[in-house]
Amino acid sequence: MGDYDAFAPIYDDWSAHMTEDVDFYVSLAAEARGPVVELAVGNGRVAVPIAERTGRRVIGIDSSRAMLDGARARAKAAGVELELRRGDMRDLEPDEPTDLVICPFRSLLHLPTWADKRRVFERVAASLRPGGRFAFNSFVLSPHRAAESDGQWHEQQGIRHHIAHFPADNRIDITLQDDTRVSLWWCTHSEWDGLLDVAGLEVEALYGWFDRRPFDDESRELVYIARKPS
Numbered sequence: 001m002g003d004y005d006a007f008a009p010i011y012d013d014w015s016a017h018m019t020e021d022v023d024f025y026v027s028l029a030a031e032a033r034g035p036v037v038e039l040a041v042g043n044g045r046v047a048v049p050i051a052e053r054t055g056r057r058v059i060g061i062d063s064s065r066a067m068l069d070g071a072r073a074r075a076k077a078a079g080v081e082l083e084l085r086r087g088d089m090r091d092l093e094p095d096e097p098t099d100l101v102i103c104p105f106r107s108l109l110h111l112p113t114w115a116d117k118r119r120v121f122e123r124v125a126a127s128l129r130p131g132g133r134f135a136f137n138s139f140v141l142s143p144h145r146a147a148e149s150d151g152q153w154h155e156q157q158g159i160r161h162h163i164a165h166f167p168a169d170n171r172i173d174i175t176l177q178d179d180t181r182v183s184l185w186w187c188t189h190s191e192w193d194g195l196l197d198v199a200g201l202e203v204e205a206l207y208g209w210f211d212r213r214p215f216d217d218e219s220r221e222l223v224y225i226a227r228k229p230s
């Protein structure tokens with residue numbers, strides 16, 4: 001646990017380009033009746049607007065102490081309360097059934113194996129009340145863009161980082177100049193569907209972006225709303 005601590009100081013800048021998901025997740029929270037759980041809540045980038053704009057109880061789980069410190073500061077500045085818990089999303093066990101579990105910004109990709117991801121999906125299914133929803137998003141891995149980015153240094157919001165693809169492990173390593181590294185293990189469309197299937201969740205909607213455009217052959221993002229059958 002805690003691998004992300006070294007990423008925390010630059011996370012605000014790193015995530016600054018990702019804004020269009022916030023309204024999407026806030027709208028789902030507004031439709032939920034009970035508490036909302038965010039897996040891998042990070043610095044509260046999504047959780048704080050949910051609490052501010054819906055008044056819902058928000059429980060945020062993250063394995064990084066430094067990221068949770070960021071969420072605490074952000075909530076305080078916004079004048080809202082978040083229930084922040086340090087833990088691993090694989091061990092999700094909320095104290096009461098929930099209406100909505102979310103996992104924004106591709107955070108499920110930090111789980112290395114199919115078994116890790118399946119465990120999270122099964123824990124989510126066990127946590128939801130019948131009819132409850134699980135919403136998450138992930139990028140579509142494009143071999144063209146992977147070939148362009150592989151082995152190169154890039155800049156995002158002024159942050160220099162190196163990208164390396166390891167197709168045999170369906171993994172991307174992102175390394176900062178100070179050698180801080182995070183890894184992402186991507187999944188295909190059918191693998192996400194398979195994870196939902198084995199966990200007993202149904203696909204309510206699959207979008208190609210947060211504006212709810214349909215998912216199609218040109219889509220670069222998989223935006224899922226899954227549902228536990230009533």
Ligand SMILES: C[S@@+](CC[C@H](N)C(=O)[O-])C[C@H]1O[C@@H](n2cnc3c(N)ncnc32)[C@H](O)[C@@H]1O
Binds near residue numbers: 042107
């Ligand atoms: C890309 S950030 C996402 C943060 C936030 N949800 C957002 O949308 O900005 C990924 C987060 O996943 C957390 N994380 C990685 N593996 C985790 C795990 N197994 N359990 C809980 N949190 C984890 C990291 O600490 C980090 O805060």
